[in-house]
């Protein structure tokens with residue numbers, strides 16, 4: 001009897017802690033409840049030509065549909081609709097998606113992929129709408145307008161920025177835009193679209209990465225020859241540092257390229273990048289904005305990078321050939337993002353879902369604020385996690 005009592009006393013804390021731990025299903029329900037309520041409020045506060053940008057100094061900041069992030073809020077609404085099947089969210093998603101339609105004609109920068117794939121891509125995926133498919137097709141072909149065969153990459157930006165002197169800038173973020181090309185290319189059997197995406201991924205693999213699998217932010221090419229002019233950063237701490245979101249884009253981009261092509265060189269790069277990132281993650285899995293900031297552990301965290309990474313790790317886990325448990329890393333990140341530290345309370349945070357992201361610290365822009373892409377990839381990751389667990 002006494003022995004039984006001692007055993008029970010020893011087990012009790014364990015039993016209590018097991019029964020109290022929120023399951024990932026419960027966590028997902030809780031986050032989507034917050035997301036739905038925040039997003040309805042946000043949608044109600046947007047004017048005709050406005051898309052959400054951030055919430056800074058107590059003010060909700062919007063941008064025009066030409067801003068590179070304009071596709072993310074429509075995507076948030078589509079993910080909520082996917083989760084709850086509530087027709088009100090479909091209606092809002094269609095309304096917000098329509099705001100970015102004209103971006104399908106943009107031929108001189110890479111963000112067309114983000115803007116159209118994260119909005120119309122879901123409209124087509126979830127509704128089969130033929131008009132959405134037409135928009136995707138037009139946008140994919142427009143995106144190739146920024147591709148030069150001599151370089152083998154899509155040029156990220158058309159402009160020369162004050163203080164910088166690049167000629168043909170290609171940023172690691174650009175890997176994310178290849179999904180539009182690959183999905184339309186595969187659907188239509190369009191070898192040109194596939195060629196542009198694969199060429200871009202191969203050249204980026206060759207020139208953006210260092211021996212330790214970190215990558216630089218921007219490679220500037222000589223347009224006539226495709227030779228590397230220089231490697232620099234714009235949004236990171238230093239030219240030779242590892243800017244967290246850049247590493248996240250690389251992880252996501254190469255995992256996606258493997259899914260689209262089944263070429264194992266992309267998978268192996270994604271795994272090496274994933275392992276490198278893990279080695280820099282703090283205990284809660286939410287990365288510092290730049291892995292090399294000397295102010296760590298006091299440096300800013302970047303929730304947007306954590307959300308992109310979590311989504312990518314879940315996709316990588318499904319295809320990895322090295323036996324690593326990438327899902328566990330994603331779960332750690334998602335649990336942190338769903339905690340009070342990062343998840344907004346309904347009615348606060350400018351109606352964004354997550355707090356504490358970093359947009360462009362060197363320019364002192366969007367530092368420690370909510371950002372639409374953090375919200376978008378967070379919801380995507382939760383849906384991916386749920387389907388990974390039910391497959």
Ligand code: GLY
Nearest residue numbers: 173235245246359
């Ligand atoms: N340019 C995309 C980003 O800030 O990650």
